[in-house]
Amino acid sequence: MSEQVGFIGLGEMGLGMARNLLAAGYPLKVYNRTRSKAEPLSALGAQSAPTAADAVTPGGVAVTMLSDDRALEEVTTAGALAQRLGEGGIHVSMSTISPETARRLAQYHAQGGSVYVAAPVFGRPEAAASRRLWICTSGPKAAKERIKPLLDAMGQGTFDFGEEVAAANVTKLAGNFLIASAIEALGEAFVLAQKNGVDRAALADMLGKTLFASTVYQAYGRAIADRRFTPPGFKLELGLKDVDLVLGLASKSRTPMPIASLLHDRFIAALAKGRENFDWSAISIAAADDAGVK
Amino acid sequence: MSEQVGFIGLGEMGLGMARNLLAAGYPLKVYNRTRSKAEPLSALGAQSAPTAADAVTPGGVAVTMLSDDRALEEVTTAGALAQRLGEGGIHVSMSTISPETARRLAQYHAQGGSVYVAAPVFGRPEAAASRRLWICTSGPKAAKERIKPLLDAMGQGTFDFGEEVAAANVTKLAGNFLIASAIEALGEAFVLAQKNGVDRAALADMLGKTLFASTVYQAYGRAIADRRFTPPGFKLELGLKDVDLVLGLASKSRTPMPIASLLHDRFIAALAKGRENFDWSAISIAAADDAGVK
Numbered sequence: 058m059s060e061q062v063g064f065i066g067l068g069e070m071g072l073g074m075a076r077n078l079l080a081a082g083y084p085l086k087v088y089n090r091t092r093s094k095a096e097p098l099s100a101l102g103a104q105s106a107p108t109a110a111d112a113v114t115p116g117g118v119a120v121t122m123l124s125d126d127r128a129l130e131e132v133t134t135a136g137a138l139a140q141r142l143g144e145g146g147i148h149v150s151m152s153t154i155s156p157e158t159a160r161r162l163a164q165y166h167a168q169g170g171s172v173y174v175a176a177p178v179f180g181r182p183e184a185a186a187s188r189r190l191w192i193c194t195s196g197p198k199a200a201k202e203r204i205k206p207l208l209d210a211m212g213q214g215t216f217d218f219g220e221e222v223a224a225a226n227v228t229k230l231a232g233n234f235l236i237a238s239a240i241e242a243l244g245e246a247f248v249l250a251q252k253n254g255v256d257r258a259a260l261a262d263m264l265g266k267t268l269f270a271s272t273v274y275q276a277y278g279r280a281i282a283d284r285r286f287t288p289p290g291f292k293l294e295l296g297l298k299d300v301d302l303v304l305g306l307a308s309k310s311r312t313p314m315p316i317a318s319l320l321h322d323r324f325i326a327a328l329a330k331g332r333e334n335f336d337w338s339a340i341s342i343a344a345a346d347d348a349g350v351k
Numbered sequence: 352m353s354e355q356v357g358f359i360g361l362g363e364m365g366l367g368m369a370r371n372l373l374a375a376g377y378p379l380k381v382y383n384r385t386r387s388k389a390e391p392l393s394a395l396g397a398q399s400a401p402t403a404a405d406a407v408t409p410g411g412v413a414v415t416m417l418s419d420d421r422a423l424e425e426v427t428t429a430g431a432l433a434q435r436l437g438e439g440g441i442h443v444s445m446s447t448i449s450p451e452t453a454r455r456l457a458q459y460h461a462q463g464g465s466v467y468v469a470a471p472v473f474g475r476p477e478a479a480a481s482r483r484l485w486i487c488t489s490g491p492k493a494a495k496e497r498i499k500p501l502l503d504a505m506g507q508g509t510f511d512f513g514e515e516v517a518a519a520n521v522t523k524l525a526g527n528f529l530i531a532s533a534i535e536a537l538g539e540a541f542v543l544a545q546k547n548g549v550d551r552a553a554l555a556d557m558l559g560k561t562l563f564a565s566t567v568y569q570a571y572g573r574a575i576a577d578r579r580f581t582p583p584g585f586k587l588e589l590g591l592k593d594v595d596l597v598l599g600l601a602s603k604s605r606t607p608m609p610i611a612s613l614l615h616d617r618f619i620a621a622l623a624k625g626r627e628n629f630d631w632s633a634i635s636i637a638a639a640d641d642a643g644v645k
Contacts, residue, residue, distance in 0.1 A: 156547060179562055191561040216557040218549055227547040228554055231540040232562060238536035238610075245532075245608040246525040249597070252604040253450060253521040255512055260522055263510040267485040268473055268526060271565035303543070310546040313641040314539040316532075319609050347607040 061117035062086070062207065065109045065132055066152070067094040070178070071122035073186035074151070074211045078120075079103055081210035088112040110137040116145035118204060125298060126158040133162050144170035147200045149207065151176045151192075153233065155302050156223030157309075163196070163222040172200040175222055176208060176215075177229035181290040189213045193232075195224035230306060233299045236273050237337065238316050241323060243274070243281050244341025248348045257282035281341045289336040296337030297324035356380070356501065357406035357413045358397075359426055360446070361388040364472070365416035367480035368445070368505045372414075373397055375504035382406040404431040410439035412498060419592060420452040427456050438464035441494045443501065445470045445486075447527065449596050450517030451603075457490070457516040466494040469516055470502060470509075471523035475584040483507045487526075489518035524600060527593045530567055531631065532610050535617060537568070537575050538635025542642045551576035575635045583630040590631030591618035 060083060064075040067089035075098055079085050085103040087095050088111065095105040106112035109132045113119045119138055123129045129152050133139050139162075142148060148166055150159065150173060163173040174196035184190050190212035194201050197220060208215050218224035247257045261278035269278070280286065300320045307314045323340040330346075332339050354377060358369040361383035369392055373379050379397040381389050382405065389399040400406035403426045407413045413432055417423045423446050427433050433456075436442060442460055444453065444467060457467040468490035478484050484506035488495050491514060502509050512518035541551045555572035563572070574580065594614045601608045617634040624640075626633050639645075 191557075193557065214561070216553070216561075218553060221548050223547070224549050227544055227549045228557065231544050231549070231554060232558065234543070235536050235540050235558065236562065238532065238539075242529050242532035242536075242610055245606075245610055246529050249528070249601055249604065249606050249608065250521055250525050252606050253517070253600060254515050255518050255521045255525070259510070259512060260525060263485075263487065263522065264526065264529065267508070267510075268530065268567050269565045271563045271568065273562050274565065306547060307543055310543065311642060312539075312543050312546050312638075314543060314638070315613050316536055316539055316610065319613075344606075344608070348605060 060207065061114035063088070063106070063112035063114060063117065063119045064122075065089070065112055065119065065138065066122040067098070068122065068124065069182040070185045072097070073182060074120070074122060074190070075103065076101065076186070077188050077211050078207060083207065083210070086112040086114070108136065110141040113138055113141040113146070115141060115143045117142070118147050118149060118207065120149045120207070121152060123152045125152070126154045129154055130158060130162065134165060139166050139169050139171055142166070142169070142171040146171035147204055148173045149176050149204050150174065151178055153177050153229055153299055153302070154226060156226040156306060159223040159226045172197055173222060174200050174204060175225040176204075177225055178212065179229070179232055183290070185211075191216070193218060193225040193228045195219055195226075196222045227306070230299065230303045234303045234314070234317055234320075237296060237300060237320050237340070239273055240277050240281065240338045240341050241316070241320060241344070243278055244344040247281055247341070248344045248350055251350065252348060277338050280336070280338050284342070286332070286335040286339040289334060291337050292333070293324065293327055293335050293337045293339055294333055296340070297321070297328065300324055354501065355408035355411035357382070357400070357408060357411065358416075359383070359403045359406055359413065359432065360416040361392070362416065362418065363476040364479045366391070367476060368414070368416060368484070369397065370395065370480070371482050371505050372501060377501065377504070380406040380408070402430065404435040407432055407435040407440070409435060409437045411436070412441045412443060412501065414443045414501070415446060417446045419446070420448045423448055424452060424456065428459060433460050433463050433465055436460070436463070436465040440465035441498055442467045443470050443498050444468065445472055447471050447523055447593055447596070448520060450520040450600060453517040453520045466491055467516060468494050468498060469519040470498075471519055472506065473523070473526055477584070485510070487512060487519040487522045489513055489520075490516045521600065524593065524597045528597045528608070528611055528614075531590060531594060531614050531634070533567055534571050534575065534632045534635050535610070535614060535638070537572055538638040541575055541635070542638045542644055545644065546642060571632050574630070574632050578636070580626070580629040580633040583628060585631050586627070587618065587621055587629050587631045587633055588627055590634065591615070591622065594618055
């Protein structure tokens with residue numbers, strides 16, 4: 058465990074991930090804009106750094122888990138994360154961002170001798186805390202091999218999508234699009250069921266035990282059937298961010314995606330109705346709203 | 352196994368189901384419009400009847416697995432299935448039909464003293480053959496208890512949706528809508544992935560092992576990634592029939608379902624392009640067509 062690791066971004070996801078790196082024995086320097094968020098990790102032996110660059114050891118590994126493209130870009134360039142990493146350093150970028158930003162940052166790193174690896178994750182905060190994230194990677198092979206033990210300490214499995222650095226980001230966006238699509242479809246199906254005399258919970262139960270016996274349908278199916286959208290596991294606003302990343306990519310690559318366009322409107326409508334503190338599965342309320350169901 | 356069972360409708364689904372009833376030891380009379388389809392069952396000991404009514408024993412159980420509302424209605428009324436069943440008889444109706452038809456036929460049976468039970472199934476012909484169907488039931492309790500051993504001989508599990516006779520039909524339509532929605536979403540996601548440098552098969556593999564580790568996503572994900580739509584497990588035209596049943600029910604119950612409306616157009620377009628002998632998952636080609644992918 059001689060790898061020196063800097064962890065930047067201690068939000069709901071990052072905190073659990075950093076804790077698992079500590080538990081695996083990595084010496085950890087951590088940084089978060091709101092510095093008090095580092096306190097639970099300091100108590101576990103992490104060193105709290107005053108800036109992102111200070112959390113990074115030259116030639117070491119920097120892990121970032123930030124809210125969006127802009128935050129990641131700022132930390133990496135203006136915040137000097139890349140410069141500090143330098144020759145032999147690896148940036149493990151785990152945020153959900155656009156493939157375009159990933160490619161640009163990979164080039165930026167290359168100029169200073171460090172390597173950028175995309176490693177976005179699937180899973181909510183509780184999965185991050187309990188080391189059950191699924192991780193998708195893309196980027197240079199040697200770097201991915203070197204960081205494998207770190208990823209193993211944070212997730213239950215890693216899927217590689219090759220050397221093109223943005224491939225994992227495309228995959229992550231496709232995955233989030235599929236989850237949001239399933240949420241919308243469940244919302245429509247449950248309103249149809251309810252208006253025609255079928256118990257929503259019984260339907261969710263059957264689906265989750267038969268055709269759709271997977272995490273996404275079981276967890277969201279139950280939540281949508283029960284209309285339980287707080288506390289949010291993944292906030293509605295973050296869902297809009299991701300769907301807009303999907304639509305941006307779809308637009309640039311000339312890929313019409315009618316369900317993604319519908320989802321965009323569903324997110325906008327949910328925010329218009331003041332649902333910003335709900336889980337993103339609350340977009341499913343729209344189908345009920347439209348059908349005059351209270 | 353003293354129950355006298357008549358089985359009507361020996362299509363791709365019905366044949367496997369009838370065979371499993373025979374294997375479970377039920378004395379079976381069978382009927383199919385094209386009579387030669389009964390031959391494999393006759394070889395196994397089933398009695399081939401010249402008409403649907405002739406397959407039915409008064410006071411016994413009639414199982415129907417027909418192509419649509421009209422065929423079922425014709426067999427039940429003009430074909431005298433209900434009259435022949437009479438007092439103490441049960442009609443186990445396993446076709447995918449509208450809730451409206453189910454309610455009407457239940458009343459029709461009640462007039463003659465027999466009972467109608469809705470028992471539509473989830474599963475393709477191979478699941479029917481290997482007794483892995485999922486069965487949804489609704490209707491009078493006592494009748495459902497009496498037919499339970501028959502359902503157990505045809506499926507791997509039964510989910511009950513109460514006494515309102517059409518509830519299981521609503522459930523079946525909601526389920527098929529969710530499958531078709533997943534197909535469309537997978538189609539859109541895979542084109543996005545492909546146009547942005549991600550291998551479709553690798554994406555399908557990851558999804559099926561992580562977020563969407565369920566039959567629907569694994570089977571259709573793989574087929575859509577490989578663009579393998581023949582031989583059809585469920586023909587495109589049958590998919591249109593079901594989506595239109597969903598939209599009919601949605602319209603009558605005043606339930607706007609934007610994904611269902613999109614699906615209708617996808618099915619229509621696929622038929623317009625001569626894909627009638629493809630599996631219904633071939634609606635996913637539309638996303639590729641729209642994106643100029645060959």
